[in-house]
Amino acid sequence: MPFSGQVLGIEGTAWNLSAALFNDHLCALESDPYRPPTGGIHPREAAQHHASVAASVIGKVLDEADDLQGIAFSQGPGLGPCLRTVATAARALAVARNLPLIGVNHCVAHVEIGRFTTGCEDPIVLYASGANTQVIGYLNNRYRIFGETLDIGIGNALDKFARSKNLPHPGGPLIEKFAVKGSYIDLPYTVKGMDLAFSGLVSAAKESRDSLEDVCFSLQETAFAMCVEVTERALAQTGKDEVLLVGGVGANRRLQQMLRTMCEDRGASFYVPENTFLGDNGAMIAYTGRLMLSHGDPLPLSDSTVNPNFRSDEVTVTWRSGERESRTTGPTNQGAEAVVTLNGHEATKCRSSKRYRMPGLDHRLLTERTRAEAKLIVQARSGGVSTPVIRDITRDTIVMEEIRGQQLKEVLTRENLTLTGEAIGRLHTAGIVHGDLTTSNLIIRDQECVLIDFGLAHATHEIENRGVDLHVLFQTLQSTTSEAAPLRAAFIKGYTATFDGAAEVIEREEEIIHRGRYL
Numbered sequence: 001m002p003f004s005g006q007v008l009g010i011e012g013t014a015w016n017l018s019a020a021l022f023n024d025h026l027c028a029l030e031s032d033p034y035r036p037p038t039g040g041i042h043p044r045e046a047a048q049h050h051a052s053v054a055a056s057v058i059g060k061v062l063d064e065a066d067d068l069q070g071i072a073f074s075q076g077p078g079l080g081p082c083l084r085t086v087a088t089a090a091r092a093l094a095v096a097r098n099l100p101l102i103g104v105n106h107c108v109a110h111v112e113i114g115r116f117t118t119g120c121e122d123p124i125v126l127y128a129s130g131a132n133t134q135v136i137g138y139l140n141n142r143y144r145i146f147g148e149t150l151d152i153g154i155g156n157a158l159d160k161f162a163r164s165k166n167l168p169h170p171g172g173p174l175i176e177k178f179a180v181k182g183s184y185i186d187l188p189y190t191v192k193g194m195d196l197a198f199s200g201l202v203s204a205a206k207e208s209r210d211s212l213e214d215v216c217f218s219l220q221e222t223a224f225a226m227c228v229e230v231t232e233r234a235l236a237q238t239g240k241d242e243v244l245l246v247g248g249v250g251a252n253r254r255l256q257q258m259l260r261t262m263c264e265d266r267g268a269s270f271y272v273p274e275n276t277f278l279g280d281n282g283a284m285i286a287y288t289g290r291l292m293l294s295h296g297d298p299l300p301l302s303d304s305t306v307n308p309n310f311r312s313d314e315v316t317v318t319w320r321s322g323e324r325e326s327r328t329t330g331p332t333n334q335g336a337e338a339v340v341t342l343n344g345h346e347a348t349k350c351r352s353s354k355r356y357r358m359p360g361l362d363h364r365l366l367t368e369r370t371r372a373e374a375k376l377i378v379q380a381r382s383g384g385v386s387t388p389v390i391r392d393i394t395r396d397t398i399v400m401e402e403i404r405g406q407q408l409k410e411v412l413t414r415e416n417l418t419l420t421g422e423a424i425g426r427l428h429t430a431g432i433v434h435g436d437l438t439t440s441n442l443i444i445r446d447q448e449c450v451l452i453d454f455g456l457a458h459a460t461h462e463i464e465n466r467g468v469d470l471h472v473l474f475q476t477l478q479s480t481t482s483e484a485a486p487l488r489a490a491f492i493k494g495y496t497a498t499f500d501g502a503a504e505v506i507e508r509e510e511e512i513i514h515r516g517r518y519l
């Protein structure tokens, strides 16, 4: 029998105390945002705000209830004091009314309300909010994180910059206004595989002596181009053909436009919910809570402790059927950033201009990456790493030997992961990091692992960069197979055999996984 009845959802992970009532449609939604008088969000003050308005906000929504069946709340991620305030209110209500309690993952809720309100089915999600910047896709009953920020969320990055210019919180919408009158200047662009970092960009923007309009414009252009690039990468890797934008920063028109352009050029569909459902809101919690309850996921009170670092891939999704069949790729390999044509002997890799990004940025990325790629392929070969032989190079094109073998993603065995570990160990010994270690950039041929796609590679001995190399690979394994752990162990075996500094890098990779995102 289909589930009927209403679920109350309470959201309060950071700036917005919001409650909603969901049946098979939204019945009521009330919010009371916290606005810091100065500076950014102060967790304790925000929690005090939530505590002082909760009764009235929730009360108004409950006035509309006539068939209440459950109480859902944001269990995490978010700011500890805020989460605890909301959880306390939710527990009290559930006990008083003898109703089931449902602990909702806030990130999953952003995705679910986005799918519901736009009607998309199986998208690659760009979740761009204050605290989070993630590229998410559904696989084997979980929302997998393909890539994410390695330091701060994009919204926090924008807000930090705005604060440094004495603009009030939240800075994102104001930056969007100033940007309208700006022109493009170069700022640091940091993409590592499907991960991103914003700190360097924010520091450079803060220090820039150009006009506020120009810096706001270029900050947006650079940060958004980074997000669109990793989203396109996830599309190319998974073969999915829908993109969904969620999170508070999703309200930005320029970000929406850039994603729409990228999707048009790739033949994918772009979806974005209306603003009410983009930033934090109670409706997303009520809706997702109702989905969970109707599939039998209530939460015992003893398990209702909040989790400030709750990640989307920790949730088993009980309410969705499998992902849709992926599209098959055509005769040319249209990767995320280049078109590669193979003729049986040679591979011609031509980097494509991207309409979504500024011509200046586009030209810079194409030239820098083509040049760096050719140079590092040659250097890696001299360090004993198997790579294609380079035959020719122009501004945006490299002609190289075609490697005839199987992509690692097609042959994910322990033996092949050990071969991969050996190759990466040699690469790191040679002082090079690959920068994009996904399983389609590793080709297994004649009992060896050949490395291709050095577009994001660089020469460095830094442990952090090596750690990120491993992290990108392990994340790909995590998001594409159900037996990531033994494959990871097999990789480490090979890596340790060919690289003296392996232990330190493996330790760093573990640190990267556990690093908090709420800086």
Ligand SMILES: C[C@@H](O)[C@H](NC(=O)OP(=O)(O)OC[C@H]1O[C@@H](n2cnc3c(N)ncnc32)[C@H](O)[C@@H]1O)C(=O)O
Binding pocket: 013, 014, 015, 077, 078, 079, 106, 128, 129, 130, 131, 132, 153, 154, 155, 156, 158, 159, 170, 171, 172, 173, 176, 247, 248, 249, 250, 251, 252, 253, 278, 279, 280
């Ligand atoms: C865990 C949870 O607390 C957190 N929530 C959160 O970050 O609030 P959200 O409502 O999703 O996003 C707020 C961010 O969204 C930015 N923002 C809002 N409108 C914007 C605009 N037009 N352009 C750029 N940024 C904008 C704000 O500057 C702020 O940084 C999250 O989802 O990560």
Ligand SMILES: Nc1ncnc2c1ncn2[C@@H]1O[C@H](COP(=O)(O)OP(=O)(O)OP(=O)(O)O)[C@@H](O)[C@H]1O
Binding pocket: 233, 236, 237, 333, 334, 335, 336, 337, 338, 339, 340, 342, 347, 349, 388, 400, 401, 402, 403, 404, 407, 436, 440, 441, 452, 453, 454, 455
């Ligand atoms: N030298 C080569 N020999 C054989 N196949 C190749 C070669 N270079 C590239 N390819 C094929 O083309 C695909 C795309 O190449 P590459 O990864 O270099 O481009 P890309 O646009 O950077 O892709 P992505 O961003 O998705 O990693 C590879 O996954 C591989 O299948």
Ligand SMILES: [Fe+2]
Binding pocket: 106, 110, 129, 247, 248, 279, 280
């Ligand atoms: Fe959020």
